[in-house]
Each structure stands twice: as C-alpha cells, then as structure tokens.
Amino acid sequence: MTTAEQPAPSREPDDRGEVVVVTGMTGAGRSTAAKELEDLGFFVVDNLPPQLVGDVVRLVDETRGPRQSVAVVVDVRSGSFFASLQEVIARGSVGRRTTLLFLEATDEVLVRRQEAARRPHPLQEGGRLLDGLHRERLALDDLRAEADLVIDTSGLNVHQLTDRVARAFGTEQTTSLKATVVSFGFKYGIPVDADLVVDMRFLPNPHWVPELRPLSGRDAAVAQYVMERPGAKEFLDQYLPVLKTVAAGYLVEGKRFMTVAVGCTGGKHRSVAMTEEIARRLALEGIDTRPMHRDLGRE
Numbered sequence: 001m002t003t004a005e006q007p008a009p010s011r012e013p014d015d016r017g018e019v020v021v022v023t024g025m026t027g028a029g030r031s032t033a034a035k036e037l038e039d040l041g042f043f044v045v046d047n048l049p050p051q052l053v054g055d056v057v058r059l060v061d062e063t064r065g066p067r068q069s070v071a072v073v074v075d076v077r078s079g080s081f082f083a084s085l086q087e088v089i090a091r092g093s094v095g096r097r098t099t100l101l102f103l104e105a106t107d108e109v110l111v112r113r114q115e116a117a118r119r120p121h122p123l124q125e126g127g128r129l130l131d132g133l134h135r136e137r138l139a140l141d142d143l144r145a146e147a148d149l150v151i152d153t154s155g156l157n158v159h160q161l162t163d164r165v166a167r168a169f170g171t172e173q174t175t176s177l178k179a180t181v182v183s184f185g186f187k188y189g190i191p192v193d194a195d196l197v198v199d200m201r202f203l204p205n206p207h208w209v210p211e212l213r214p215l216s217g218r219d220a221a222v223a224q225y226v227m228e229r230p231g232a233k234e235f236l237d238q239y240l241p242v243l244k245t246v247a248a249g250y251l252v253e254g255k256r257f258m259t260v261a262v263g264c265t266g267g268k269h270r271s272v273a274m275t276e277e278i279a280r281r282l283a284l285e286g287i288d289t290r291p292m293h294r295d296l297g298r299e
Contacts, residue, residue, distance in 0.1 A: 017069035024103030185267030194261035217272025267295030
C-alpha cells in the first residue's frame, strides 16, 4: 500500500462542529470520502464554490445549530477554485475549526479509475487524460502543502478509504455499529431494507390461545409463552453469535447500519416478542440497538 499520509488532526471536542473541506485529485476518492462523512453525521455539500463555504456554515448554524459538523467538497469544477479556497481557509471566515482533507493517487491509478468511469477529466481540454491530470496536479501543489491531512488512495480500496476517513473524523458514537431489529408480518410483505430476515413461524402461534390473542409480543404473558416454546431458546442461543459475527464483519467493511427483520404471520405476537429479546441481547453485547414493530396494531 502506498502511503503519503500526514497525521490526522486532533479530534478534541469543541462547542462548534468542525468544517472539513474535501479536495484533491480527480479520481482519488472525493465522493467516497464525502459519503463516509455523511454517514458520520456531517452535513455534506458537493461541488461547492469556495466563496460559498461561509454561507453554507451560516445556513447550517441557523437551521441545525452550531454543533452540526459540515463537510464541503471543492474541486477544479469550481473554476477559480484554488486561490479563493486558500483565502477562505487562511482568514478563518467560516468561524469554525477547519480541516483540509486532500486526496491524491498516482497518475497510473487515476488514469485507470477515470477510464473505468468513462468520464473526461475537467482539465483535459480535448487532449489526453494525462494532460488534464498534470494540469490539476500543478494547480493543487500549494493547496496540498497546506492540507491538514493527506491520504494517498493509490493502494486503497473503497472500504479501506472509508475506514481511514472514519478513523480521522469519526467519534466512538459515529463509528460504532447501529442495529435495528424490526418485527413484521409475512402477510404484509418482507421489509425491503432488511439485511437479514428470520422466520418465527416455526414456533406455536399465541393467536390460538384465547387469553393471549388480544395481547401483543410486548406483553409479558405473550413474551413468556413464546420464549418457553420448544426451539425458542435454542434459536436465540445460536442466532445471536451469527449476528455478532455479521456485525463485526460489517464494521470491517465500513458498513455501520444493520437491519434484522423478524417475521411471523401477522407481526403481532411471535415476531414482536423475539424482536424485543434479540434487541435486548444485542444491547448487552454493546451494540447500539433499537427494536421496531412495523405491523403491530395493523390487524
């Protein structure tokens, strides 16, 4: 892996959210970095003229509050970009701590990525792709020298780049996995956003127990009935390690949101009770988890 990286800036807490300016070579991963910052909770604006950075920060202050962190992607598409961006950063006109993130890669890698994307370079001017890259690199020299963090993405895949950005700009809260466990009824359809789906219809249905029929899986009597059925404990004891393994793998791959769908016939008894128990156990494992019940009350 090629490394030409400077140490990340300090992540000391501040009363005001920081501003991260993302720039660098075309094809070096600006969009990937911006998407990761958005996942980390930043308010992200792409292809922003440098003169408007301060206006965006003021707008965010007014609408979301000064604690909302902001990321802006600025590049050669902005025309008279370089001198004005350096001026904006130098004079501190945004009123917040500002970090300049610069992404670069070798010409060979950038050419391969641009050719795969089938897009011309913005400075190509009808010539070769390499001509555009050389013009861009010359124009960026001074800005790169002033960057707070330089990441050479030549030897990085998408997951490795997002991990670098997360480690540089994330907090323990924003980089941890967040799991949603949602109950549903198969008769209403499987949740389209589910990462994993499990079926509780192998358990006896409390619907056929007269005193339990009007209740839901959130009621203690129904939950106890479901958990005491043969196979319920075995399922939980074997499925939770699977979820922990998936959760760990998601984090390695840069995916920090996991949705587990738990279904039964109507989404009222078995799936609800099991959703609550799975969420409780995941929370005990230190995973930020919330239960949801999509079809409860729908019958």
